[in-house]
Amino acid sequence: MSDTRQVFRQRIEALREEIRHHNHRYHVLDDPEIPDAEYDRLMRELRALESDYPELVTADSPTQRVGDAPVSAFGTVEHRLPMLSLGNVFSEEELRDFHRRVVERLELAEAGEHLAYAAEPKLDGAAVSLTYVDGSLVRGATRGDGTTGEDITHNVRTIEAVPLKLLGRGHPATLEVRGEVFMPKDRFEAYNEHAKAAGEKIFKNPRNAAAGSLRQLDPKLTAARPLDIYVYSVGFVEGGELPAQHSEVLDRLQEWGLKTCPERAAVEGIEGCLDYHDRIGRRRDSLPYEIDGVVYKVNDLEMQRSLGFVSWAPRWAVAHKFPAQEELTTVRGIEFQVGRTGAVTPVARLEPVFVGGVTVSNATLHNIDELHRKDVRVGDTVIVRRAGDVIPEVVAVVEKRRLKGAKPVRLPKTCPVCGSPVVREEGEAVARCTGGLHCAAQRAESLKHFVSRKAMDIEGLGAELIEQLVASGQIETPADVYALDREQVAALERMGEKSTENLMKAIEASKETTLQRFLYALGVRLVGEATASALASHFGNLDGIAAASEEALVEVPDVGPVVAAAIRHFFAEKHNVEVVRTLQERGVHWPTFEPATAKEEPGALTGKTFVLTGTLSAMTRDEAKSRIQELGGKVTGSVSKKTDFVVHGDRPGSKRAKAEKLGVETLNESDFLDLIGPE
Ligand code: D41
Numbered sequence: 314m315s316d317t318r319q320v321f322r323q324r325i326e327a328l329r330e331e332i333r334h335h336n337h338r339y340h341v342l343d344d345p346e347i348p349d350a351e352y353d354r355l356m357r358e359l360r361a362l363e364s365d366y367p368e369l370v371t372a373d374s375p376t377q378r379v380g381d382a383p384v385s386a387f388g389t390v391e392h393r394l395p396m397l398s399l400g401n402v403f404s405e406e407e408l409r410d411f412h413r414r415v416v417e418r419l420e421l422a423e424a425g426e427h428l429a430y431a432a433e434p435k436l437d438g439a440a441v442s443l444t445y446v447d448g449s450l451v452r453g454a455t456r457g458d459g460t461t462g463e464d465i466t467h468n469v470r471t472i473e474a475v476p477l478k479l480l481g482r483g484h485p486a487t488l489e490v491r492g493e494v495f496m497p498k499d500r501f502e503a504y505n506e507h508a509k510a511a512g513e514k515i516f517k518n519p520r521n522a523a524a525g526s527l528r529q530l531d532p533k534l535t536a537a538r539p540l541d542i543y544v545y546s547v548g549f550v551e552g553g554e555l556p557a558q559h560s561e562v563l564d565r566l567q568e569w570g571l572k573t574c575p576e577r578a579a580v581e582g583i584e585g586c587l588d589y590h591d592r593i594g595r596r597r598d599s600l601p602y603e604i605d606g607v608v609y610k611v612n613d614l615e616m617q618r619s620l621g622f623v624s625w626a627p628r629w630a631v632a633h634k635f636p637a638q639e640e641l642t643t644v645r646g647i648e649f650q651v652g653r654t655g656a657v658t659p660v661a662r663l664e665p666v667f668v669g670g671v672t673v674s675n676a677t678l679h680n681i682d683e684l685h686r687k688d689v690r691v692g693d694t695v696i697v698r699r700a701g702d703v704i705p706e707v708v709a710v711v712e713k714r715r716l717k718g719a720k721p722v723r724l725p726k727t728c729p730v731c732g733s734p735v736v737r738e739e740g741e742a743v744a745r746c747t748g749g750l751h752c753a754a755q756r757a758e759s760l761k762h763f764v765s766r767k768a769m770d771i772e773g774l775g776a777e778l779i780e781q782l783v784a785s786g787q788i789e790t791p792a793d794v795y796a797l798d799r800e801q802v803a804a805l806e807r808m809g810e811k812s813t814e815n816l817m818k819a820i821e822a823s824k825e826t827t828l829q830r831f832l833y834a835l836g837v838r839l840v841g842e843a844t845a846s847a848l849a850s851h852f853g854n855l856d857g858i859a860a861a862s863e864e865a866l867v868e869v870p871d872v873g874p875v876v877a878a879a880i881r882h883f884f885a886e887k888h889n890v891e892v893v894r895t896l897q898e899r900g901v902h903w904p905t906f907e908p909a910t911a912k913e914e915p916g917a918l919t920g921k922t923f924v925l926t927g928t929l930s931a932m933t934r935d936e937a938k939s940r941i942q943e944l945g946g947k948v949t950g951s952v953s954k955k956t957d958f959v960v961h962g963d964r965p966g967s968k969r970a971k972a973e974k975l976g977v978e979t980l981n982e983s984d985f986l987d988l989i990g991p992e
Pocket of ligand 1: 396397398399433434435436437438440456493545546608610627630
């Protein structure tokens with residue numbers, strides 16, 4: 314054997330070994346160690362090597378199996394027709410190639426432009442087959458390796474969305490349907506929260522939760538898992554006729570009581586497919602279930618038959634994947650950033666990696682406890698996740714790939730920016746720099762907060778300008794913003810005449826503000842927008858707030874003893890009072906008014922506390938909040954037993970789950986609109 318061949322042989326064996334290990338973690342333990350994208354790469358590398366050296370292919374290679382082998386604890390089921398797999402494309406170009414091949418094979422020429430596809434999201438769950446005889450469910454099976462699956466009849470029978478008997482009439486004597494069992498995101502989160510509290514195993518993602526739940530030996534355990542199903546095709550059929558188009562078949566299945574995906578649509582030609590991919594991609598995060606792409610199927614069943622399939626995948630269908638949301642990369646360094654309130658946050662500097670559609674080179678580690686819990690070290694290989702618009706985060710370390718000698722990271726004793734001691738109070742997750750406004754980082758961050766949209770709203774005074782102004786000592790306190798002159802501003806990097814003009818105008822305009830914005834802008838610890846607004850309407854003027862005792866402050870809705878103490882602390886600091894006075898001297902002003910309690914009639918929602926979550930369609934969350942406040946209600950950020958209502962829009966996340974757990978009443982958007990009535 315030649316030397317190079319010997320090298321490839323070793324690589325092939327190493328890959329097989331590694332892939333077998335990951336197969337076991339994934340399929341048997343339901344606990345994967347690496348992201349799917351990484352697994353796919355290993356498989357692709359192995360396939361490529363085996364196709365270059367076909368003589369090295371062995372029957373036990375992971376490439377020689379289409380799916381996971383059934384676990385012996387279940388009876389096995391031979392699929393009457395094989396459960397095929399789906400080819401993947403990752404780009405527009407690859408999709409165009411797929412479409413071109415379809416059009417050529419069907420000899421459609423120009424007409425290919427209008428070829429009808431059935432499109433639907435590609436759910437990330439577990440594929441199953443359901444067999445109905447004379448309308449009754451007789452069998453449920455996993456896909457297994459496509460030929461042989463596991464008998465999971467007893468488990469699928471516990472899924473409420475699976476009809477035990479078909480509705481209506483006209484179903485074939487034997488009807489096998491195929492679909493995807495999944496766990497909706499909110500139920501997954503609620504399930505994990507519960508499991509965590511009970512000290513039980515939590516699942517890495519909804520897909521593992523679905524697959525793992527289906528393979529429970531005790532159907533009672535499966536029944537306790539909140540699973541759902543969408544069916545997407547028909548398998549073996551005998552003793553009956555089905556329509557001639559895929560989309561019509563699904564309509565029929567829907568009439569018979571089987572659930573199909575509400576997002577499915579008929580699209581025309583390649584442009585229709587691309588448009589659908591784009592549309593669903595934008596809504597990916599707000600869909601209530603996890604998806605990893607979309608699937609297109611030639612809609613005409615006669616055309617499907619004439620296209621046939623290659624090895625295990627039909628030629629008439631393809632999955633168009635979204636960029637992976639989890640990838641592997643390495644940690645170049647771990648730094649500590651100092652925020653507005655001095656919070657010292659660990660951040661991982663990463664080897665840049667393309668994930669969730671963008672290149673990521675930093676990821677938050679949240680706080681020191683989180684850093685220690687995940688035990689991230691410099692040089693580590695980590696899984697980074699970026700989903701939607703959230704900040705990328707390090708999910709976990711791949712410990713097997715840790716380099717020798719990597720040391721655990723410790724919290725620095727002094728601030729990396731100003732050198733003041735870093736302290737961590739008993740029972741607090743957050744460590745803080747004690748430098749206060751002597752610390753340039755805290756100064757810059759509090760200024761960014763001060764000028765931000767919901768505070769003084771000075772457009773054009775961005776992070777970079779503030780950093781320049783702070784670094785050069787031109788700005789020390791927020792009051793200095795109002796002492797900037799045109800020459801100073803024009804001299805800053807990247808400032809032209811027009812932008813100077815605009816910024817000067819924005820600064821001037823911001824002087825006219827409201828008490829609640831001003832209070833919020835000051836950045837008193839724990840005083841967010843809601844608290845600032847409650848304080849403003851309770852006192853009506855700043856002097857009252859600055860002079861109020863803690864007892865007087867806790868009278869304000871939403872203000873507890875800890876917040877009251879933080880407010881007192883702020884106004885007890887001479888420096889802060891001085892800054893406030895200077896701001897007013899430099900022209901910042903707001904209307905004062907009689908305290909709300911003295912003049913207002915109680916509103917319809919007086920005494921009621923609301924939490925808003927998810928996206929509403931008729932109004933923004935800010936608008937909803939204003940409406941509630943106008944009616945005398947209160948809006949807070951987190952759900953507790955004191956919450957009266959949780960209003961949830963699209964994709965509510967864990968807050969609704971928490972409300973349900975605490976027995977807090979939940980309102981959907983239309984309930985909410987009914988409650989607040991017309992404006
Ligand atoms: O949502 C899905 N995961 C999905 C999977 C889907 N919407 N359609 C699918 N269609 C097929 C064919 C075209 C072969 C009937 C599939 C799958 N297959 C599939 N799921 C797992 C392996 C193959």
